[in-house]
Amino acid sequence: MMNRVILVGRLTKDPELRFTPNGVAVATFTLAVNRSFTNQQGEREADFINCVVWRRPAENVANFLKKGSLAGVDGRVQTRSYDGQDGKRVYVTEVLAESVQFLEPKGQGQTSDRGDNNYSRQNDQGSPFGNQNQNQRQNQGYTKVDEDPFAGGGQIDISDDDLPF
Amino acid sequence: MMNRVILVGRLTKDPELRFTPNGVAVATFTLAVNRSFTNQQGEREADFINCVVWRRPAENVANFLKKGSLAGVDGRVQTRSYDGQDGKRVYVTEVLAESVQFLEPKGQGQTSDRGDNNYSRQNDQGSPFGNQNQNQRQNQGYTKVDEDPFAGGGQIDISDDDLPF
Amino acid sequence: MMNRVILVGRLTKDPELRFTPNGVAVATFTLAVNRSFTNQQGEREADFINCVVWRRPAENVANFLKKGSLAGVDGRVQTRSYDGQDGKRVYVTEVLAESVQFLEPKGQGQTSDRGDNNYSRQNDQGSPFGNQNQNQRQNQGYTKVDEDPFAGGGQIDISDDDLPF
Amino acid sequence: MMNRVILVGRLTKDPELRFTPNGVAVATFTLAVNRSFTNQQGEREADFINCVVWRRPAENVANFLKKGSLAGVDGRVQTRSYDGQDGKRVYVTEVLAESVQFLEPKGQGQTSDRGDNNYSRQNDQGSPFGNQNQNQRQNQGYTKVDEDPFAGGGQIDISDDDLPF
DNA sequence: TTTT
DNA sequence: TTTT
Numbered sequence A, B, C, D: 001m002m003n004r005v006i007l008v009g010r011l012t013k014d015p016e017l018r019f020t021p022n023g024v025a026v027a028t029f030t031l032a033v034n035r036s037f038t039n040q041q042g043e044r045e046a047d048f049i050n051c052v053v054w055r056r057p058a059e060n061v062a063n064f065l066k067k068g069s070l071a072g073v074d075g076r077v078q079t080r081s082y083d084g085q086d087g088k089r090v091y092v093t094e095v096l097a098e099s100v101q102f103l104e105p106k107g108q109g110q111t112s113d114r115g116d117n118n119y120s121r122q123n124d125q126g127s128p129f130g131n132q133n134q135n136q137r138q139n140q141g142y143t144k145v146d147e148d149p150f151a152g153g154g155q156i157d158i159s160d161d162d163l164p165f
Numbered sequence E, F: 001t002t003t004t
Helices: A055-064 B055-064 C055-064 D055-064
Strands: A002-011 A016-019 A025-038 A044-054 A070-083 A089-102 A111-113 B002-011 B016-019 B025-038 B044-054 B070-083 B089-102 B111-113 C002-011 C016-019 C025-038 C044-054 C070-083 C089-102 C111-113 D002-011 D016-019 D025-038 D044-054 D070-083 D089-102 D111-113
Touching: A002 A044, A002 B025, A002 B070, A002 D002, A002 D070, A016 A055, A025 A055, A025 B002, A044 A055, A044 A070, A044 B070, A055 A089, A070 B002, A070 B044, A070 D002, A089 B089, B002 B044, B002 C002, B002 C070, B016 B055, B025 B055, B025 B070, B044 B055, B044 B070, B055 B089, B070 C002, C002 C044, C002 D025, C002 D070, C016 C055, C025 C055, C025 D002, C044 C055, C044 C070, C044 D070, C055 C089, C070 D002, C070 D044, C089 D089, D002 D044, D016 D055, D025 D055, D044 D055, D044 D070, D055 D089
Parallel strands: A044 A089, B044 B089, C044 C089, D044 D089
Antiparallel strands: A002 A025, A002 A070, A002 B002, A016 A025, A025 A044, A070 A089, A089 A111, B002 B025, B002 B070, B016 B025, B025 B044, B070 B089, B089 B111, C002 C025, C002 C070, C002 D002, C016 C025, C025 C044, C070 C089, C089 C111, D002 D025, D002 D070, D016 D025, D025 D044, D070 D089, D089 D111
C-alpha cells in the first residue's frame, strides 16, 4: 500500500489555524493548482484541493502563508466521513500534508517539515476541516490562533480518540 | 503548479465502465489504501480513494481488475462540483488516473498506461462518478460495459462541453 | 512497475540544449535541491540531480530557465550505462523530466509540459548528458541552440537507434 | 525545495545489510523497474535503481525481501560523491528509501516504514553502497547481517560524521 | 564540483 | 465557491 501526493499551488485564502482540546495545532488551507492544459473552451482551469497539516508545520503555515502564497505540499490522500446535518453520511477526500514548502520569493528557504520534529507519522491524522468539508461557514465556534487560540470553546470538533495522545 | 498522486491499494469492488455519448470509455473504481500506522485503538485504517480513468486504460482496468485486485495508480488530484438533488452545491475530490498498474501476481507486467496512446493530457478530465461521489447507488441509468456498453441511453452524465471533442 | 519523481529546486547553471542528428531537441540541467534537514555539523546540504528533457519542453527550458531559476520537475528515474574512456562500464542515474514547471515569480504560469504535445511517452528517452555524466567539460562539439542548432557536426552522441524515429 | 520518489519494481538480487561502527543498520538493494513503453526495437527495457534504507526498515528489508521480490519504495533522490581509486571524483545518484512496501502476495500487508519509529528525518542519510555505485563486487570487507553482523571490522565505509550520532 |  |  502506497499513498503519496505532491502539490504546488496557491492558497485560495488565508490558512485557518485551530487547536484540539489538548492544544494540538492543526491548520487547514485550500490550494488552487492550475492545470497544465486547457479545457474545450480554451480556458485553463484549476483544482481546489483541501489540505490539512498538524503541529509545528501547522503553526508555520499559519505564520508564513496567506491568500495567494505559492506553496508545495508533500503528503497523502486521506478520506473520512461524518453524518451530515440532513442525516446522510458525507464523504470527504483531502490531503494530509506531511510537509509544506514555502515557495514565495521572500519566503524561500522557509520550510514547514514534519521531518524536523520528533512526531511519529502516526500522529498526523484527524479531520480539522469542520464537519462540513468545503463548507466552513459555521466555523464561528473555532478560534483562529491569531485571534485567541486558547479562548473558551475555541476548539476543534475532533474527539480525543482521534488525536495523538 | 504541480499535481501528482501515486497510490497502491486494492479495489473495493469491480470497476465500473461507462461511455460518453461520443463513445469514450471511462472507468471508475475505489482503491482501499491501508495506512502504514495504527490509530489510537491500535487498528490499521484505510483510505478509500475514488479514481477515474479514461479511454484505453479504462478498458484495460475493466478487463483486468476486479474487487480485491492490487493496483497502482499514477495520476493527479482533481476537483469538481455539481448541483446536488437538494439544490446545494456538492464538491468532489477524486484521483484522475493517468496510468494504472496491475500488481496481481498473475497480472504482473500488465499495464494500463495512457502514455501508450496518442491522446494529449488535455483529454483526461470529466466526472464519470455519478453525482453522488462515494454514493453510486443510483447509477442505474448508466450502462456497464459488461452488460451492454452501447445500449440506448447508456450514457454518462457529462455534458459534451467537458469532453475531449 | 511504477516510477515517479517530483523535484523542486534551483538550476546550478544554465541549461544546455542540444539536438540529435534528426533535429530533436534535448536539454540537460542540474537541479540543486536543498535538504529539509541539517547534517551532523548543522549545515543544510543539497542534492544535485541531473535532469534530461526532450523536444518542446526542452526548448522551453532553454528559453525560460537559467542558473539559479527555481523549477519543478515531474518525471521518472532513468538509468543507463556506457563504456568509459578507461574501458570500464559507467553507470548513470538521472531524472527524465516529463514536465518542467517554472516557479520564478516572473515566470509563473509558464509551463513546459510534454502533455501539451502529441508525443507518446515512448519518445522520452535517451542520454543527452555526454558520456561523462556529471562531467560535461568536453562538450565543445555540441551546439547550443542559441548559437547554431543545425551547424555541421553540432550533434549529440546518441545513436539514432535510441531516438524516437 | 521538494524531493520525492516513488518506485515499484523487483529486487535484482538479495538486499545487503550492513552496520555502521555504531551499530546502525543500513540495507542496500537495486530495484528493476520495467518501463511502460518499448524502445525502437520493440523491447521493454528496465531502469535499475539503487536504493538505500536505514535502521528498522533496513532490517525488515533484509528479512522479508530477496531477489525477485516485488517492492515499493517511497523516498528521495540523494546524491553524493567520493574519491575513486584512480584519484578522480565519482558522483553517485541513488534513492534514499524512507519506507519500503512489500508487495509480494504472501508478504502483503507487510510494511517497512520509517514513520513507525521515532527517528527524525535527519537520520536518514549516508552512503551504504560501496564506493563503486552499481559495481558492488568488492564488498568483501562489509559484513552481511545474516553472516555475522557484529563481526570485528564488519563495517561500512561511512565516517561517523555522516551518521546520526 | 554545483543553486538561493 | 476559491489562487496568480
